[in-house]
Amino acid sequence: MSRFYKASLLATVACVLGATSAFANPAEVCKDVTLNMLLETVPDTVALQKVAPEFEALSGAKVNIEAVNYSLMHEKLVPSLTASSGAYDVLVVDSYWVGEFVTAKWIQPLDERIAKDGVDTSVYFPALMDINGKIKGTTYMLPFWQYAMGLLYRKDIVEAPEFQAAYKTEFGRDWRLPETLEEYAELAKWAGKFTGKAGAAMSGQRADPVVMEATNYVFSLGADFYNREDWVPTLNSPEGIKAVTVYADLINNAAQPGALGANFDDVANALKQDKAVFAITYLFLMPTLQDPKESLVVDKIGFARMPGEDSLLGAWGWAVPSNASNPDCSWEFIKWVESKDIALKRGIAGGQPTQTWIYENADFIKAWPAMAAVGDALAHAKGLPVMSRATQLVEVFAEVMGDVLANGTDPATAITNAEDKLAALTRGDPLLK
Numbered sequence: 001m002s003r004f005y006k007a008s009l010l011a012t013v014a015c016v017l018g019a020t021s022a023f024a025n026p027a028e029v030c031k032d033v034t035l036n037m038l039l040e041t042v043p044d045t046v047a048l049q050k051v052a053p054e055f056e057a058l059s060g061a062k063v064n065i066e067a068v069n070y071s072l073m074h075e076k077l078v079p080s081l082t083a084s085s086g087a088y089d090v091l092v093v094d095s096y097w098v099g100e101f102v103t104a105k106w107i108q109p110l111d112e113r114i115a116k117d118g119v120d121t122s123v124y125f126p127a128l129m130d131i132n133g134k135i136k137g138t139t140y141m142l143p144f145w146q147y148a149m150g151l152l153y154r155k156d157i158v159e160a161p162e163f164q165a166a167y168k169t170e171f172g173r174d175w176r177l178p179e180t181l182e183e184y185a186e187l188a189k190w191a192g193k194f195t196g197k198a199g200a201a202m203s204g205q206r207a208d209p210v211v212m213e214a215t216n217y218v219f220s221l222g223a224d225f226y227n228r229e230d231w232v233p234t235l236n237s238p239e240g241i242k243a244v245t246v247y248a249d250l251i252n253n254a255a256q257p258g259a260l261g262a263n264f265d266d267v268a269n270a271l272k273q274d275k276a277v278f279a280i281t282y283l284f285l286m287p288t289l290q291d292p293k294e295s296l297v298v299d300k301i302g303f304a305r306m307p308g309e310d311s312l313l314g315a316w317g318w319a320v321p322s323n324a325s326n327p328d329c330s331w332e333f334i335k336w337v338e339s340k341d342i343a344l345k346r347g348i349a350g351g352q353p354t355q356t357w358i359y360e361n362a363d364f365i366k367a368w369p370a371m372a373a374v375g376d377a378l379a380h381a382k383g384l385p386v387m388s389r390a391t392q393l394v395e396v397f398a399e400v401m402g403d404v405l406a407n408g409t410d411p412a413t414a415i416t417n418a419e420d421k422l423a424a425l426t427r428g429d430p431l432l433k
Contacts, residue, residue, distance in 0.1 A: 026055070026058055026059035026060075026061070026329070026332040026333075026336065027058070027059050027060045029326070029328040029329045029332055030059035030060060030061035030326075030329040030332055030333075031059065031060035031061065032060060032061070033059075033060075033061045033062070033089075033326050033329045034061065034062040034064055034089075035061055035062070035063050035064065035089045035090055035329060035330065035333055036064045036066065036087060036088050036089050036090075037063070037064070037065055037066070037088055037089065037090040037091070037092065038066045038068065038073060038076060038077060038088055038091075038092070039065055039066070039067050039068075039092055040067070040068070040069070040070045040073060040092075040316075041067045041068065041069060041070075042145075042284055043284055043287040043288065043350040043351060043352075044144070044145040044284065044316075044346070044350075044351040044352055045065065045067050046287075046349070046350065047345075047346040047347075047349035047350050047351035048065065048337070048346060048351070049065055049067075050345075050346075050349050051337075051342055051345050051346060051349070052065065054342070055333060055336050055337070058336070059329075059332065059333075059336075061329060061333070063333070070208065071208070073094075074097065074391070077091070080321075080323075081101070081104070081106040081321060081322075081323065082106075083323065084323060085323055085325060086321050086323040086324065086325075088321060089321070089324050089325060089326065089329070089330050090318065090319075090320070090321075090324075090330045090333055090334065091107060091318070091319040091320070091321050092144055092316045092317065092318060092319075093107065093132065093141055093316065093317050093318075093319050094314070094316055095131040095132050095313075095314045095315045095316070095317070095383050095384065095386075096314070096383075096384045096390040096391060096393070096394060097390070097391065098131065098132060098135060098140070098141070098317070098386055098390070099135075099385075099386050099387045099388045099389070099390050099429075099431050100388055100389070100390065100391055101140075101319070102135050102140055102388075102431070103388040103429075103430060103431060105322055106321060106322055106323075107140050107141070107319040107320065107321060107322060108140070108319070108320045108321070108322050108324075108327060109138050109139065109140060110139045110140060110141070110142070110319075110320070110331075111138060111139050113331050114139060117335060119142075119335060119338075121133065121139065121142070123340075123355045123356060123357060124142070124143050124354050124355055124356070125143075125146070125354060125355075125356055125378055127313055127378055127381065127382070127383075128143040128146055128313075128315045128354050128378075129143065130383070130386075131313065131314070131315055131383035131384075131386060132144075132315040132316065132317030132354075133317065135386060135431065136431065140317075140319055141317030141318055141319045142317060142318045142334060142338050143315050143316070143317050143318075143354035144315070144316045144317055144318045144337075144338075144354065145284070145315065145316050145351055145352040145353070145354060146313065146314070146315040146316075146352050146353075146354050146378075147282045147283070147284055147313075147314040147315065147316075147352065148282070148283045148311070148313060148352070148374055148377045148378060148381060149212070149213075149216055149280065149281060149282055149283070149306065149311045149312050149313070149314075149377075149381070150280070150283060150303055150304055150305045150306050150311055150373070150377045151177065151178075151184070151278060151279075151280055151303065151304045151305070151306060151307065152271065152278065152279045152280075152281055152283075152285070152286075152289075152301055152302070152303055153177070153277065153278045153279075153301070153302050153303075153304070154271075154276075154277050154278075154297065154300055154301065154302075155300055155301065155302040156300045157191075157195060157277055158175065158177075158191075158277075163175070163191075163194065163195075166194055167187075167190075170190055171186075171187075171190075177304050177307070178307040179307055179308075180220075180307055180308050181217060181220040181221055181243070181246055181307055181308045182246070183307060184278075184280075184307045185246050185249060185250055185254075187199075187278070188200040188250055188254040188277070188278050189249075189250070189253050189254045191277045191278065192254050192277065195277055197274070197275055197276055197277055198254065198255055198256035198257075198259075198270060198275055198276040198277070199250075199254035199255075199276070199277055199278060200250050200254045200255055200276065200277070200278050200279060200280070201255065201256050201259075201262075201266075201267040201270035201271055201275070201276035201278070201279040201281070202250065202251050202254075202255040202256070202259040202262065202267065202279070202280075203259070203262045203263050203264050203266060203267050203281070204251050204255070204259050204260040204261065204262060204401070204405055205260070205261050205262055205263045206398045206401070206402050207394055207395055207398030208263075208394060208398075209262065209263040209264060210398060210401045210402075210405070211394045211397050211398050211401065212264075212312060212314065213247075213280060213281065214243070214244065214247045214397070214401055215312040215384070215397070216280050216306050216311045216312050217243040217244070217246055217247045217280075218235070218239075218240060218243040218244075219306075219308075219309065219310040219311060219312055219381075219382060220243070220306055220307060220308030220309055220310065220311065221239040221240075221242055221243050221308060221309065222239055222308075222309045222310075223235065223237055223239035223240040223242075223243055224240075225384075225385065225393060225397070225422065226385060226422070226426065228385060231426040231429075231432050232423070233419050233422040233423050235397075235400075235415050235418070235419075235422065236412070236415045236416055236419055240415060241411050241412045241415060244400065244401065244404055244411040244414070244415065245411045247401070248404050248405055248411065251405060256270045256275060256276055260405055260406065264281060264282055264285065267279050267281050267285070268281075268285045268288055268289065271285070271289055271297060271301065272288065272289055272294060272295040272296060272297060273296060274296045274297060280306065283303055283352065283370065283371075283374065283377070284352045286301065286303070286350075286368065286370055286371075287350035287368075289301050301370070302370065303370040303373050303374075303377075304373060305373065305376050305377040305380050305381075306377070306380065306381075309380065310380050310381055310382050311377060311380060311381045312381065312382070312383070312384070313378065313381035313382055313383045314383060314384075315354065315383070318334040318337070318338065320334070338355075340355070340357075343355055343358060344358055344361060344363075344364065347361075347364050347368075348363060348364055348367050348368075350368075356375075359371060359372070359374055359375055385432075386431060387425070387426060387429050387431055387432055388429045388430065388431055389425040389426075389429065392425050393422070393425055396418050396421045396422055396425070397418075399418060399421075400414045400415055400417075400418050403417070
């Protein structure tokens with residue numbers, strides 16, 4: 001890299017971080033440093049790997065990205081975070097780990113650094129800052145990527161005249177995307193029979209896959225796990241019971257073979273291999289669905305927000321671990337990776353941006369037309385409660401779903417059996433006072 005290019009890049013980054021930014025020369029704090037980080041094997045990691053060499057050239061640091069399956073991440077991170085010297089220098093924190101990490105003091109507050117360097121956090125979607133940014137008024141993270149969930153569907157199938165004519169005969173109305181969860185359930189079951197494919201690709205594997213998917217059904221009907229003012233469990237409501245009932249009905253009567261043990265990769269494969277019509281899943285699957293080397297449905301997949309009231313919103317955030325060996329370099333990397341130029345590059349490479357302006361960028365929308373619907377999805381989405389025991393909440397709901405799906409337990413009974421566990425999770429939580 002020439003001196004001129006390096007100076008130009010530094011000036012660009014300083015500019016996008018804010019006119020008053022005191023953006024340091026990363027080489028002053030990062031030269032010969034190795035920054036280790038653990039990431040999930042998703043398109044956003046691939047996008048980051050494509051741009052990371054730019055930071056290495058700029059700073060003299062080595063960026064070492066360890067990419068693993070999601071199910072391994074938490075168990076690998078915790079021993080590092082509890083040690084006096086951690087294995088990871090930059091963290092990515094899933095939204096439902098946030099309460100645990102903050103309560104345990106595993107990640108550093110960032111407000112002083114943000115103020116000193118003039119970093120503008122208003123560029124992020126407020127909903128993402130709520131679950132992966134500020135906690136009780138203190139900023140601990142900058143949102144890295146979001147996993148908006150909604151309805152993926154086969155445009156070529158539902159837009160075909162024969163499908164729409166048959167739909168009108170079946171439902172007595174002109175074709176439209178489903179507006180309620182009940183409409184979606186009936187449509188998925190019928191579409192599967194009409195096409196001979198799975199009406200809905202689903203991920204029933206415990207714990208995270210089924211919880212992330214089924215929570216959309218809960219939120220769609222206006223139900224929740226708790227009243228978020230007094231933290232009394234509320235899943236045992238008519239809407240909560242109905243959500244679990246509808247999910248079980250679909251996995252039994254509309255899903256692909258093996259759905260009970262499937263994760264989101266299996267959902268993607270069912271779509272890619274032309275074996276499913278619909279899926280309530282992650283928009284971040286779009287890049288792999290658009291890859292002609294492995295997908296039979298390139299340019300055939302559409303995205304719409306979750307039918308009903310809300311969908312589940314999740315996100316990952318950048319954080320500096322409390323036991324980082326060189327926190328100044330960790331912060332320089334986070335500032336760089338969230339600078340406008342790099343955030344846009346990551347988005348165009350297939351990442352899921354968290355900064356609002358990117359969704360109005362012509363180059364980004366041209367590369368990923370489905371992303372034009374993200375704003376609507378984010379406006380009708382919410383995260384799991386930010387609480388110290390959110391990981392246990394996921395486990396408890398996974399037990400409920402497993403009891404219903406694998407054991408055939410009545411949903412009302414399964415939820416009732418979990419009420420005491422749900423209540424215990426919020427007791428004494430300092431984040432909920």
